[in-house]
Amino acid sequence: MKMVKISFLIISILFIWFAQNYIDPYALSILNNIAIFAILALSYNLINGVTGQFSLEPNGFVAIGAYITALFLISADTKVDMFALEDPAPIILAMSLDFLPALLVSGVVAAFVAFILSVPVFRVRGDYLAIVTLGFGFIIKILAINNPKYTNGAMGLNDIPEFSNLYWTGGIMILTMLAMLNIIYSKFGRAMKAIRDDEDAATAMGINTFWIKTYAFMTSAFFEGVGGGLLAALLTTISPDQFTFLLTFQLLIIIVLGGLGSMTGTMVGTILVIGGMEWLRFLDENMTIFGYETGAHPGMRMVVFAILLIIMMLFARKGIFQDKELTEIFKKGSK
Amino acid sequence: MDFSTFMQQMVNGISLGSMYALIAIGYTMVYGVLRLINFAHGDIMMVGAFVAYLANSAGVPFEISVVIAILAAMLTGILTDKIAYKPLRDAPKISLLITAIGISFFLENLFNVLFGGVPRAFAAPEYLTKILHLGSIVIPVTVIIVPVVTGLLLGITLLILNKTKYGMAIRSLAFDIPTVKLMGINADFIIMLVFAMGSALAAIGGIFYAISYPSIDPLMGILVGLKAFAAAVVGGIGSVTGAVLGGFILGFTEIVVVAFMPELGGYKDAFAFVFLILVLLFRPTGIMGQDLERSRF
Amino acid sequence: MILELKNITMRFGGVTAIDNLSFGVKTGEIYGLIGPNGAGKTTLFNIVTRNYTQTEGEVIFNHEEISDLKPDMIVQRGIARTFQNIRLFKSMSVLENVLIGFHNQANYTYFESMFRLPRHFLFERKLKKEAMEMLERFGLVEFAEVNATSLSYGNQRKVEIARALATNPKLLLLDEPAAGMNPNETEDLSEIIRRIKDEFGLTILLIEHDMKFVNNMCDKVLVLDYGEEIFEGKPSDAIVNEKVIEAYLGDFKHA
Numbered sequence: 001m002k003m004v005k006i007s008f009l010i011i012s013i014l015f016i017w018f019a020q021n022y023i024d025p026y027a028l029s030i031l032n033n034i035a036i037f038a039i040l041a042l043s044y045n046l047i048n049g050v051t052g053q054f055s056l057e058p059n060g061f062v063a064i065g066a067y068i069t070a071l072f073l074i075s076a077d078t079k080v081d082m083f084a085l086e087d088p089a090p091i092i093l094a095m096s097l098d099f100l101p102a103l104l105v106s107g108v109v110a111a112f113v114a115f116i117l118s119v120p121v122f123r124v125r126g127d128y129l130a131i132v133t134l135g136f137g138f139i140i141k142i143l144a145i146n147n148p149k150y151t152n153g154a155m156g157l158n159d160i161p162e163f164s165n166l167y168w169t170g171g172i173m174i175l176t177m178l179a180m181l182n183i184i185y186s187k188f189g190r191a192m193k194a195i196r197d198d199e200d201a202a203t204a205m206g207i208n209t210f211w212i213k214t215y216a217f218m219t220s221a222f223f224e225g226v227g228g229g230l231l232a233a234l235l236t237t238i239s240p241d242q243f244t245f246l247l248t249f250q251l252l253i254i255i256v257l258g259g260l261g262s263m264t265g266t267m268v269g270t271i272l273v274i275g276g277m278e279w280l281r282f283l284d285e286n287m288t289i290f291g292y293e294t295g296a297h298p299g300m301r302m303v304v305f306a307i308l309l310i311i312m313m314l315f316a317r318k319g320i321f322q323d324k325e326l327t328e329i330f331k332k333g334s335k
Numbered sequence: 336m337d338f339s340t341f342m343q344q345m346v347n348g349i350s351l352g353s354m355y356a357l358i359a360i361g362y363t364m365v366y367g368v369l370r371l372i373n374f375a376h377g378d379i380m381m382v383g384a385f386v387a388y389l390a391n392s393a394g395v396p397f398e399i400s401v402v403i404a405i406l407a408a409m410l411t412g413i414l415t416d417k418i419a420y421k422p423l424r425d426a427p428k429i430s431l432l433i434t435a436i437g438i439s440f441f442l443e444n445l446f447n448v449l450f451g452g453v454p455r456a457f458a459a460p461e462y463l464t465k466i467l468h469l470g471s472i473v474i475p476v477t478v479i480i481v482p483v484v485t486g487l488l489l490g491i492t493l494l495i496l497n498k499t500k501y502g503m504a505i506r507s508l509a510f511d512i513p514t515v516k517l518m519g520i521n522a523d524f525i526i527m528l529v530f531a532m533g534s535a536l537a538a539i540g541g542i543f544y545a546i547s548y549p550s551i552d553p554l555m556g557i558l559v560g561l562k563a564f565a566a567a568v569v570g571g572i573g574s575v576t577g578a579v580l581g582g583f584i585l586g587f588t589e590i591v592v593v594a595f596m597p598e599l600g601g602y603k604d605a606f607a608f609v610f611l612i613l614v615l616l617f618r619p620t621g622i623m624g625q626d627l628e629r630s631r632f
Numbered sequence: 633m634i635l636e637l638k639n640i641t642m643r644f645g646g647v648t649a650i651d652n653l654s655f656g657v658k659t660g661e662i663y664g665l666i667g668p669n670g671a672g673k674t675t676l677f678n679i680v681t682r683n684y685t686q687t688e689g690e691v692i693f694n695h696e697e698i699s700d701l702k703p704d705m706i707v708q709r710g711i712a713r714t715f716q717n718i719r720l721f722k723s724m725s726v727l728e729n730v731l732i733g734f735h736n737q738a739n740y741t742y743f744e745s746m747f748r749l750p751r752h753f754l755f756e757r758k759l760k761k762e763a764m765e766m767l768e769r770f771g772l773v774e775f776a777e778v779n780a781t782s783l784s785y786g787n788q789r790k791v792e793i794a795r796a797l798a799t800n801p802k803l804l805l806l807d808e809p810a811a812g813m814n815p816n817e818t819e820d821l822s823e824i825i826r827r828i829k830d831e832f833g834l835t836i837l838l839i840e841h842d843m844k845f846v847n848n849m850c851d852k853v854l855v856l857d858y859g860e861e862i863f864e865g866k867p868s869d870a871i872v873n874e875k876v877i878e879a880y881l882g883d884f885k886h887a
Contacts, residue, residue, distance in 0.1 A: 052427070054432040054433065123615070124619040127428060128611075131561070131564055132612070132615070142601065142604055179746050182745055182748055183742075186752060187738045187740070187745070188742055191732065193721065200719070202721075203707075204707065205732050205735060206704050207735050215742055245557075252436070297448045299444045300448050303448055306444060309433065310437040310438065313430050313434045314419070
């Protein structure tokens with residue numbers, strides 16, 4: 001098994017190097033997209049799939065990460081020029097870090113915010129996590145719009161230095177994958193799955209379910225914060241309207257398709273959904289069917305994806321990989 | 336702030352609170368019987384408002400448009416349950432929640448594709464949009480009609496819940512589904528009834544909302560739905576009177592805080608969230624709620 | 633006395649499930665809770681494990697009042713339980729189920745496992761070894777990698793007991809351990825329970841309907857009816873006690 005993992009790792013690294021140097025910009029941008037979505041989806045699957053706590057948080061934490069990284073990367077002079085609604089606060093002008101520490105700070109702040117949300121939510125059993133995290137996405141947006149001193153308000157931030165490339169996105173994707181697998185195959189991962197399977201029984205085994213859920217949620221938030229930072233440094237411009245529920249919904253589709261609880265499944269799901277989004281782009285555009293102009297329908301793809309999600313839940317709830325990893329499936333097969 | 340402005344804010348608060356209350360009832364009833372946050376509920380409200388608008392613009396008299404809208408919302412609610420929730424009654428909770436969010440997203444985007452995302456002006460008949468002058472207080476007539484109709488509907492809802500055999504069944508379903516099946520009551524019919532009642536009230540709430548803030552768009556249900564759900568939790572999820580109380584508390588707070596502290600105006604939409612967090616921290620069962628989590632062993 | 637319940641009353645809404653009940657379990661005893669359905673036996677278990685909070689009364693374990701503790705803390709104090717309707721973790725193998733029981737004995741941190749530091753491996757190796765030893769005791773080694781819920785009913789019961797033992801309890805609560813078993817399986821189970829009791833120095837509190845099993849196993853029984861004590865003493869005396877017979881006959885009449 002070790003050999004399989006190591007060869008996977010080497011092939012991925014070679015592929016990243018090859019793609020960054022030899023592939024055309026359009027394909028490269030799709031690969032960057034896939035890598036960032038994979039980071040987000042892998043960590044999203046930890047709280048939803050592995051721990052079984054339905055959460056709708058990614059867009060909020062991605063926004064936090066994107067803003068923090070962007071503010072660290074943009075130079076003080078550029079900030080003074082850019083902030084049109086109000087002068088930037090002194091702390092904003094003082095913020096300056098290299099890319100890697102900026103990403104780490106983004107992740108840590110997101111994880112800290114996740115901890116604060118955990119306290120009211122996980123003390124209560126039930127499904128308030130979903131609604132609180134859904135509301136949280138709106139709160140982040142409201143905060144960004146109403147504090148132009150810190151965020152430049154509705155105008156957002158631009159001229160973010162373009163640090164992200166496939167080495168960064170792909171490299172962090174691999175690290176995220178390893179971190180997730182390491183967690184799953186530890187006492188913490190077992191406890192998360194136990195909570196998903198039967199919370200009462202998990203408690204009866206002496207597991208402090210509050211902390212296990214909080215660990216899972218904070219870990220998801222950390223990587224979503226980092227992913228947000230990568231996204232900001234890839235797009236070079238961000239605004240409060242960008243991090244909507246649409247982002248979370250795409251991630252939800254990915255983890256359901258790949259299999260709730262399966263990290264390798266999530267990789268496959270990411271490639272299928274991001275690829276599918278590109279391939280289905282024509283649905284949103286004006287089409288001529290039998291000489292009849294359909295007109296442009298922005299959102300048509302989302303209707304299709306929503307139907308896909310519902311059908312998946314009704315008929316193939318376990319997704320492509322169920323809750324197993326590729327390696328476990330290999331193991332079963334070789335027996 | 337003088338007395339007349341104060342009074343004016345009060346009636347505005349009651350009016351907004353009524354709308355939240357009407358929508359919150361559907362959340363609380365569905366949660367009561369299925370322990371499910373029906374994410375699509377806010378969008379069912381949107382469907383109600385949209386159908387009323389479409390029928391009215393097609394020349395149907397306003398009153399009949401309202402009836403059509405209520406029926407359309409009921410149908411949407413019932414179909415949502417039959418297609419998306421009923422097959423998953425025995426599935427893990429997370430599957431149901433995911434389907435619910437799927438339905439919500441589907442409705443939003445379907446209406447977006449069909450009718451476009453641009454807000455449309457909602458035209459109501461003159462007798463509903465009139466402005467009254469009571470001394471120095473200037474109030475739109477809706478501000479009076481909305482609470483009155485809400486009060487009536489709440490009375491009818493409570494009457495159904497407490498005095499009819501279907502109401503009894505709904506309430507016993509809220510505690511334990513298997514027992515109800517043993518009692519010989521068709522649980523699926525009762526659940527359908529819950530969706531129908533909740534959706535009808537949501538449609539009326541949506542139409543009121545559309546008249547008061549005279550525009551509608553396919554995404555209007557998200558934020559209003561979120562707030563109404565928060566109201567239901569504040570009042571005590573599972574309790575209809577609690578939902579109404581929560582709706583009023585939220586409506587009042589939004590109006591009054593903004594009136595007294597205009598600098599907080601930009602954060603108006605965040606109050607519901609703050610309430611939700613505070614209630615979860617200090618009184619997770621809400622004001623009127625019972626502990627629905629028990630009876631699990 | 634390892635466990636003492638003093639004046640316990642439990643009301644749900646208007647219904648009194650347990651009415652002013654007091655009893656104690658001596659260290660090393662096998663103590664049986666019996667009584668017709670709905671007598672409040674499982675409710676009593678849930679009070680001891682803190683899944684319910686009693687309306688009135690005290691629960692004392694090892695000279696400590698435990699009413700303010702959370703259910704997971706109770707396990708760390710040394711009380712483990714099984715469930716009436718077996719509740720194994722359905723996505724996990726037999727080995728993983730037992731490993732969950734060892735959760736609090738693995739002293740590595742979240743970061744140590746995320747970065748795969750030496751302590752992670754150290755404890756994982758140790759736990760796997762102990763878990764396999766536990767499976768050996770129950771004759772389940774061959775099923776270690778099999779999905780737990782695919783086992784036979786009798787073996788699932790054994791996994792559940794093994795999992796509870798893995799938490800290193802002093803007091804073990806068994807909720808109808810012999811339910812649904814054939815006489816051979818019951819015999820097998822009795823033997824295992826006696827053996828682990830001696831080996832681990834356990835005290836056992838169990839709920840059971842099978843009177844032969846109770847008679848055979850228990851040092852002492854408490855008979856409950858409608859949340860009230862109607863008898864406490866030797867099992868052989870219980871089955872000839874008039875009140876006990878009446879309660880059970882009443883149960884048969886209802887059924």
